[in-house]
Amino acid sequence: MTTNTQRLGSGLALPLASLRQIAFLVEKDLRIESRSRQTLGLVTVLGVLIVTVLGLGLGAQNAMTAFSATAVLWVAYLFSGVLCFEKTMAVERNDAVLAALLMAPIDRGVIYLAKLASNLVLILAVAAIVTPVGVLFFGFDLTAAPVAFAVVMILSIVGFAAVGTLFSAMVSSSRLQGGLLAMMVFPITLPLVLVSTQLMLLTFRDHVAPGGTGLGVLIAFDLIFLTVSWLVFEWVLEP
Amino acid sequence: MTQVATHPVTQPKAEAIERGAVVKTVSLSKSIDGRAILCDLNVEIAAGGYVAILGGNGAGKSTLLRILSTLVPPSSGRIELFGDTATAASVDLRKRIGLIGHQVMLYRDLSARENLEFFAKLYGLKDPIARASRMLEMSGLSARAADPVRNFSRGMLQRVAIARALVHDPELLLADEPFTGLDAPSIASLEHLLAHLNDAGKTIVLVNHDIEQSLRLAERAIVLRGGRVAVDQSTTRLYAREVLSEVLS
Amino acid sequence: MCSTKTIFTRFYWLATFVLFGLAIATVCTYTPTEATMGPIQKIFYLHLPVAISTFLACLVCFIGSVGYAMKHDARWDRLAASAARVAVILCSVVLLTGMIWGRSAWGQWWTWSPRLTFSLVLWLLYVVYLMVRMSIESPQRRAVISAVYGIIAFLDVPLVYLSVRMLPDIHPGSVSLAPEMRLTLAAWFVPVLMLTAGLIATRYAIETQTDAQTPVDEAAAAAPGRFTWVGEVM
Amino acid sequence: MSSNGFVILAYALGLGLLWGYAVMLFFAGRSIGRREQCDGGKS
Numbered sequence: 001m002t003t004n005t006q007r008l009g010s011g012l013a014l015p016l017a018s019l020r021q022i023a024f025l026v027e028k029d030l031r032i033e034s035r036s037r038q039t040l041g042l043v044t045v046l047g048v049l050i051v052t053v054l055g056l057g058l059g060a061q062n063a064m065t066a067f068s069a070t071a072v073l074w075v076a077y078l079f080s081g082v083l084c085f086e087k088t089m090a091v092e093r094n095d096a097v098l099a100a101l102l103m104a105p106i107d108r109g110v111i112y113l114a115k116l117a118s119n120l121v122l123i124l125a126v127a128a129i130v131t132p133v134g135v136l137f138f139g140f141d142l143t144a145a146p147v148a149f150a151v152v153m154i155l156s157i158v159g160f161a162a163v164g165t166l167f168s169a170m171v172s173s174s175r176l177q178g179g180l181l182a183m184m185v186f187p188i189t190l191p192l193v194l195v196s197t198q199l200m201l202l203t204f205r206d207h208v209a210p211g212g213t214g215l216g217v218l219i220a221f222d223l224i225f226l227t228v229s230w231l232v233f234e235w236v237l238e239p
Numbered sequence: 240m241t242q243v244a245t246h247p248v249t250q251p252k253a254e255a256i257e258r259g260a261v262v263k264t265v266s267l268s269k270s271i272d273g274r275a276i277l278c279d280l281n282v283e284i285a286a287g288g289y290v291a292i293l294g295g296n297g298a299g300k301s302t303l304l305r306i307l308s309t310l311v312p313p314s315s316g317r318i319e320l321f322g323d324t325a326t327a328a329s330v331d332l333r334k335r336i337g338l339i340g341h342q343v344m345l346y347r348d349l350s351a352r353e354n355l356e357f358f359a360k361l362y363g364l365k366d367p368i369a370r371a372s373r374m375l376e377m378s379g380l381s382a383r384a385a386d387p388v389r390n391f392s393r394g395m396l397q398r399v400a401i402a403r404a405l406v407h408d409p410e411l412l413l414a415d416e417p418f419t420g421l422d423a424p425s426i427a428s429l430e431h432l433l434a435h436l437n438d439a440g441k442t443i444v445l446v447n448h449d450i451e452q453s454l455r456l457a458e459r460a461i462v463l464r465g466g467r468v469a470v471d472q473s474t475t476r477l478y479a480r481e482v483l484s485e486v487l488s
Numbered sequence: 489m490c491s492t493k494t495i496f497t498r499f500y501w502l503a504t505f506v507l508f509g510l511a512i513a514t515v516c517t518y519t520p521t522e523a524t525m526g527p528i529q530k531i532f533y534l535h536l537p538v539a540i541s542t543f544l545a546c547l548v549c550f551i552g553s554v555g556y557a558m559k560h561d562a563r564w565d566r567l568a569a570s571a572a573r574v575a576v577i578l579c580s581v582v583l584l585t586g587m588i589w590g591r592s593a594w595g596q597w598w599t600w601s602p603r604l605t606f607s608l609v610l611w612l613l614y615v616v617y618l619m620v621r622m623s624i625e626s627p628q629r630r631a632v633i634s635a636v637y638g639i640i641a642f643l644d645v646p647l648v649y650l651s652v653r654m655l656p657d658i659h660p661g662s663v664s665l666a667p668e669m670r671l672t673l674a675a676w677f678v679p680v681l682m683l684t685a686g687l688i689a690t691r692y693a694i695e696t697q698t699d700a701q702t703p704v705d706e707a708a709a710a711a712p713g714r715f716t717w718v719g720e721v722m
Numbered sequence: 723m724s725s726n727g728f729v730i731l732a733y734a735l736g737l738g739l740l741w742g743y744a745v746m747l748f749f750a751g752r753s754i755g756r757r758e759q760c761d762g763g764k765s
Contacts, residue, residue, distance in 0.1 A: 017363070024360045028346070035348040035387070091346070100344040100403065102310050104361040105330040163640065170633045180623055184637060187612040188644050191651035198654040217650050224643055232636050235557065272627045501744075508737070515733075528725040531732045538736065577743050581736045588735070592728035683740060690747045697754045 018110045025114030030121060032091055039087040040122060043080040047130035050076040055138045069140035070200040073153075074193050076130050081123045081160055082182045085168035088118050098237070108234035116165045116226075123157055141204075148203045148210050155218040156192040159225060163188050166229035170236045191217055251440035252287045260322070261286045261411050261442045262307055267316035268466075269302055276302045278466040279316070284444060286410070289437045291457035291474070292446045298463040300446045304415050307444065308338055320411070334362065337409035341419035343400040347389035351380050351399045354388060355406055362407035374402040394425030401432065412436060415446045430456055450483055504686060507679035511672070519672040528592040533672050535585040537680035538578050539607070545575035545684055546614065546642055553638030556631055562699065565631040568638050570691035572617045574684060579611040602652045609648045613641045627699075 033039055054072040092098045101111060131153075134140055142149050164185050171181045195217045199210040262284040269277040276299040284290050292300045305311040307318060309325050309332065318325050320332045338344075345354045355374055359367030375381045378398040383391070388399060397417065404412065414433070418426050433456065437443050447453040453460060454474045462470035470477070515533050522529035552568025555561070586604050591597045598604065620637050624630035665673065723731075 021361065024357065028349070028357050031353065032346055032348045091348075095345060095347050096342040097344045097346055099308075099310060099340070099342075100338065100358065101361075103308060103333055103336065103338050104358065105334045105363065106361060107330065166636070166640075170636060180620065183616050183619060187609060187616055188640060190609050190612075191644065191647040194651040195654060198651075213650055214654060217647055220650075221647050224647075225640065228640065228643060232557070232639070236632060236636055508741075512733070512737075526725055527729055530729045534733055534736050538740075574743075577739060581739050584735050584739070585732045588728050588732040592723075592725045683744065687740075687744060687747065690744075690751060694747065694751050694754060697751075701754070 018107065018113075021106045021110050022114045022117060025111065026117045026121070029088060029091065029114070029118035033088075033118075033122065039084055040125060043084045043087070043122065043126050044129045046083060047076040047080040047126050048133050050079055051130055051134045051137065055134070069134065069138070069142070070149075070197045071193075072138075073127075073131060073134050073140075074197065076134070077123070077127055077153075077157065077160070078186060078189070078193070079182070080126050080130070081119075081157070081164055082185055084122045084126065085119055085161070085164040085185075086171070086181055088115060088122065089165075089168040089171075102237065108237055109230050111237065112165065112169070112230055112233035115169070116161055116229075119161045119165050120158065123161060124154070127153065127157065144207070145203045145209070149200065152196045152199050152203075152210050152215075152218065155215075155222060156189075156196045159192050159218065159221040160185070160189050162222065162225045162229050166225075166233060166236065169233060191221060249438040249440075252438055260284065261288070261320065262444065263319040264303075264307075265317050265319065267303075267306065267313050267318060269299070269306060269311070269314045271302070276466050277306070277313075277463075280466075280468060282461060282468065282471070284442060286442050287437070287440055289433075289443045289456065289458045290445070291453035291460045292444065292463060293448070293450055293453055293460055294463035294469075296448075299466045300463050301415055303463065304413050304444065304446050308336060308413050309333055334407060335410045337404035337407070337412045339397075339401055339404045339412070339414045339417045341416045343388075343396045345388050345396065345399055345403060348387055350385050350387050351375060351391070351402075352384040354399060355402055358403050359406050364407060370406060374406050378402045393420050394422055394428075397421060397425060397429065401429070405436075409441070411442045411444070413444050416448065417445070418447065418449065418452070454478075500682070500686060504679050504682045507675075507682065511675040511679055514672050514675045519668055520666060522669070525593065528589060531585050531589045533669075533676045534680075535582065535589065536673065537677045538585070539582045540677070541680050541684040542575055542578040542582055542607075542610065543645075544681070545571045545578055545688065546610070546645060548688060549575060549614070549617070549638050550642035553635040553642070556635040557639065562627070562631065563696075565635065566692055566695040566699070567688075568634060569621060570688050570695060572614050572621075572638070573691055574687045575614045576611065576618060577687070578684065579607060579614065582607045583611055600655055602655050602657050605655060606649055606652045609652070610645065613644065613648075617641060 051072055054075055058068055058072065092101060102108070131142075135142055164181075167181055167184045171184070195214045199214045202208040202214075203210055260283050262282070264280045264282045267277060267280040267282075268275065276297075280303065292303060294300045302311070306313050307320070309318075309320070309329060312326065320329070321335060323329075323332070325332045345351075346357070349357065352371060352375060355371035356367055359370045364370050372381070372384075375384050378401065380395065380398060380402070383395070388396065391399065401417075412433075417429060421429065430452075433443055433445070443457075445453065445457060454477055457474055459473050460470065460477055461468055470481075511533070515530055519530065519533070521527045548571035549568045552564045552566075552571055555564030556568065583604070586607055587597050590599055590601070590604065617634065617637055621630055621634050624633055
């Protein structure tokens with residue numbers, strides 16, 4: 001908790017070196033991911049599976065309203081996202097490389113931002129696959145305001161990834177596996193799910209562009225939890 | 240009981256010794272979950288030294304090594320590396336430490352070359368690609384540099400791990416039970432490599448459970464028992480039987 | 489050998505009990521039934537004080553978590569744990585009374601109204617806190633993870649409150665209280681707050697005693713002897 | 723059930739839960755206390 005707080009005092013200008021380090025780390029994560037192709041494949045199939053099951057469950061005959069569309073997509077994102085966080089952090093754990101990573105002369109906040117970036121790349125890739133599938137299968141008519149949908153969803157996913165990455169580091173660096181990560185992440189991200197579904201309702205049903213408190217909550221969520229996770233990550237990572 | 244051969248003091252090693260203490264612990268204690276693992280340790284290791292840390296299981300030797308590597312903070316007291324106090328934040332101190340363990344700490348899906356290049360870049364070396372390939376040649380792995388590390392034998396994995404630990408040319412090398420799980424030829428080549436590195440002026444701290452081997456390799460042995468230093472002597476006058484009795488009693 | 493401490497605690501609990509009796513008496517006899525909502529509104533005098541106490545217990549848990557984050561002292565961690573347990577109990581009462589109120593006023597046990605949803609999410613957040621504590625063995629590791637979760641959960645509460653207000657709300661706005669009603673509310677606030685403080689303190693004392701008595705488990709403590717820097721993953 | 727019935731149910735459940743927990747803590751505290759005394763002699 002020490003170094004990050006002092007640096008926060010001296011302004012948040014990430015020096016160029018950290019950006020380069022983040023690039024190395026993210027490149028490594030994505031290379032491992034492309035090599036094993038496990039996470040992306042597994043997670044995407046899970047996403048599509050959830051959309052299908054929920055879609056059928058909610059009655060695929062009548063066209064999906066945008067409200068239930070967002071809800072179905074959210075459930076898919078949440079579950080595949082948690083699996084994705086667990087897997088990207090498991091890479092450091094299975095190969096026991098975390099110690100070598102911590103020995104490197106890089107700041108632990110950088111490790112957090114790099115893991116966050118890797119998780120974001122993966123989960124946005126999954127979202128990019130699952131959303132069209134949802135639209136295709138159930139005729140979610142996102143065409144009315146695709147930009148609003150994209151903005152709200154991306155903002156929410158960033159917040160979700162910020163918390164998910166931090167918790168996956170905590171859970172992965174101790175024996176408890178299984179559903180605990182999901183159990184920890186879901187209640188915390190409920191505001192995101194609530195707000196994004198409500199905003200989508202407003203946008204698609206009442207044709208009101210997302211704004212006001214809704215967007216404010218999303219942005220506040222992202223800012224608060226990015227900062228707190230970045231500060232706390234170093235302390236949590238300590239074996 | 241083989242008697243330890245005297246250690247020829249090579250020229251670079253002599254230079255290293257002038258640099259004074261590399262590692263110093265000042266009333267260092269560590270307790271984990273309420274149990275005292277290390278109690279008030281005051282150990283000093285000079286540059287160029289080759290020290291073996293011995294002790295029974297749970298005597299705290301691995302914990303001590305982790306604290307020296309700045310990855311785990313002490314509960315009380317402090318450690319001084321290369322002369323100034325080291326905390327988890329001292330990034331440039333960590334640059335001068337290399338770390339080997341019985342876990343290879345490599346990405347199994349990446350190839351040996353990719354692993355070394357990654358760590359070289361992480362350490363901010365000027366020419367990471369060249370440095371990585373030179374380390375591969377030195378450890379005789381160029382032939383299989385492109386294969387993913389998961390297909391390597393235990394001996395080759397350890398060689399890549401050592402290459403990773405030395406890629407940034409550290410002055411202090413921390414080795415925690417590096418011989419675990421190695422076959423005879425790999426053990427011999429690792430012993431030779433460590434001796435060679437020590438002659439090249441690197442300080443080596445070796446945590447080992449094989450007393451016989453440690454006395455043969457290291458110049459000085461520190462035996463930990465109950466978190467305290469039971470024996471701290473040069474290995475020339477120490478006999479395995481004595482140390483064994485210290486460790487087990 | 490009654491030390492002053494035990495005398496004080498006995499007196500404290502007696503006073504709390506008496507004040508509760510007094511509060512029950514006032515709500516039964518003295519407070520007028522509210523005009524628009526009828527007698528069901530009388531649940532309010534228990535519902536609101538317990539809701540406020542729940543929030544205060546969550547705040548104490550947050551303070552304990554931040555305290556542990558700063559000081560790494562097991563006492564802060566015990567405070568956070570005790571406060572979280574009490575918060576869950578209190579929140580259960582809030583949920584129960586809210587649901588009963590909803591059932592009597594609108595006919596269904598559960599409506600996704602902002603207040604009820606907020607209590608539910610708060611309840612979930614701190615039940616998960618207790619589940620996290622239960623699923624980690626090593627006390628030090630458990631304290632670290634609980635502290636981080638405690639901080640994140642509490643920071644999430646205002647966001648939940650804001651996002652929940654976007655839900656369609658059939659709950660009436662806060663109704664204006666006659667002076668007698670305000671008096672009853674005060675009569676309820678004092679004992680409920682005292683009870684909350686008492687519960688947290690007692691739970692804290694129990695945890696201090698149990699920690700002092702647990703013989704340190706040799707095996708668990710010896711585990712880190714092996715070189716497993718990625719926590720106790722082995 | 724009349725609304726008065728619901729009020730009584732709410733208070734009964736609420737106070738029951740709160741004071742039930744208090745009593746539970748009281749007994750838990752005492753049992754630990756006694757264990758403290760009985761093995762106090764040993765340590």
